[in-house]
Amino acid sequence: MKVAILPGDGIGPEVTRQAVRVLEALDLPGLTLFEGDVGGIAYRRHGHPLPAETLAMARAADAVLFGAVGDPSCDALERALRPEQAILGLRAELGLFANLRPAKTFAGLEGMSALRPEIARAIDLLIVRELNGDVYFGEKGTDTLADGRRRGWDMMSYAEDEVRRIAHVAFRAAQGRGKRLCSVDKANVLETSQLWRDVVSEVAGEYAEVTLEHMYVDNAAMQLVRDPGRFDVVVTGNLFGDILSDQASMCVGSIGLLASAATGDRTTAFGTFGLYEPIHGSAPDIAGQSVANPVATILSAAMMLRHSLGRESEAARIEAAVARTLGEGVLARDLGGSATTGEVGDAVIARL
Template sequence: MPSFKIALLKGDGIGPEIVESAVKVLQKVGKLFGYDFILEEGLIGGIAIDKTGEPLPQETLELCLSSDAVLLGAVGGPKWDDLPTHKRPERGLLGIRKALDLYANLRPAKVYKPLVPSSPLKDHVVMGTDFIVVRELTGDVYYGEPRGIFKEGERRVGINTMRYTEDEIRRVVKKAFEIARGRRKKLTSVDKSNVLEVSALWREIVEEESKSYPDVQVEHLYVDNCAMQMIRRPSSFDVIVTGNIFGDILSDEAAVITGSLGMLPSASLGERYALYEPVHGSAPDIAGKGVANPIATILSASMMLRYSFNLKEASDAIDRAVELALERGYRTPDIYAEGTKKVGTQEMTEVIISLLEELCERSA
């Protein structure tokens, strides 16, 4: 039986609840399709700070380096909000992304038909929306030096540095062109080249690389305009490629179009390692209440099967089971609309699992 080792980093807030849901789905898929998923847990984020003093303990890093893929819940919460930036739970996440060199963060934003009424936008605007944000994940102002809070005479000054080397830009841009080639062949590159030199270089590299992909249509948008166009014409986008900070902001915006942040999965890919996590955070406001939407994490597990293990059939089955759960009217509170069935995290997970069984029986 093919076997895959997965590092589970549940993290904080709703992290443990939603990762547990994805684990149940993975275990069911393993049984139905004949795969053995070996799951090993590691600490990250606030819980890791509490237990070891570090947001990313060496042991966790070693576990990830020796696994076939990593599944992460979320990190952070009010308990750790007063810590200085370099000691916060979020540093664990930034540390693991950098250590595994996960430079391409794929964040698909797809509107499921039954969720069209959950979007705050008009039906005809959101219908057919299906794009993917390719966010650079290991550079930009997130990691640039110098950074810190310094003294300038008597007053303090906060400094971060926006920085990209051309190699860093080129590798993620190439990845985005490749993804566009396998989809509707349209690439929107997002920058702020009217103001920032970093962005001017970004745009230059996109133009250079576009020569190798004549079949892909390229559009350049300034990030402020893109934020607006994403709301005005979301269905016109196919692949959006952008830097770390712009991608962070635009992907949360994309989530609203699709109905809820609780729906958006992601894959963070490097040449050698891969990590899968929902786009959303630890949602401290609903943690422990059993109401978190597990779909973003379940779909992240599905991306893991597709991208890391090449198990397309199993991944398709999960995606279809999620779609069916929505078609049959099951909704966690974040996507609830009148006339549908409100369920909690566990019930949504059980529904998806039983639909997986149903789908497999049908195709047997």
């Protein structure tokens, strides 16, 4: 089992180190970890945020564990050389079109949510976000209008096959959960969303046991704070999924708690190839202070074991150890505690 470790920038190396410590504590036979540069650190060392050697390492692996990218010192670079292009490039080059972002409230942490505890307690959902299309990958540019005004533009588009493949991922996920799928779009004003809705409805015919609901994105954002327990699996496009998944993290209590997986059609000898990362960013304002919460990255490693390496029992052990750690009050600063990044890692390892 070969895993590429790409720590990245800011707090990425700090939180990734704790996830690696947890993996090493499992002492899995045949597990080999390789580390590479990505993001701002890669630009400074190699002249590009996604060096050819890093991409080759990722392609040769069975899974990728990713930290975070983002470095304010690179903000003046041309867009193609900015750290954030590394993750977009990995998704495109590795064919990772489906982002899986589970959100579930941990017992004992209901009070950390901005929602009332009795509402937060009901959160147990999975957001399936399309990763390779939408405005993030569409044509874009800036120009000047005839009257001298500057204009920026981005194209939002989806082809039906792109919608169909992410819909299948979402329906299969719903089959393994509560058999309820909510497709989120803005079909009342966007032609892209109308196509999205039409194709998802067509795919629904292949999954008779799954109940499909369509919802406009503004209503979905409202329902996510009003009644989040109504959602089981949510499928949506790149832009809407980016926003809603971050909103879901704050409904749970902290962005430092949520893991994610990016997968595609490629399989390995053990499962589905994927890139696993916490949903938070590089947080340069707290980098190097040992206060970052590593839980999301540790849980990302658990997802990696389950989906890409075929190690369900070890994944469940990590998740149980994390739940005990949080339930027993070992909390990082984002959750109101005082435990350092390393102390949270120590506590999880002690409870394995």
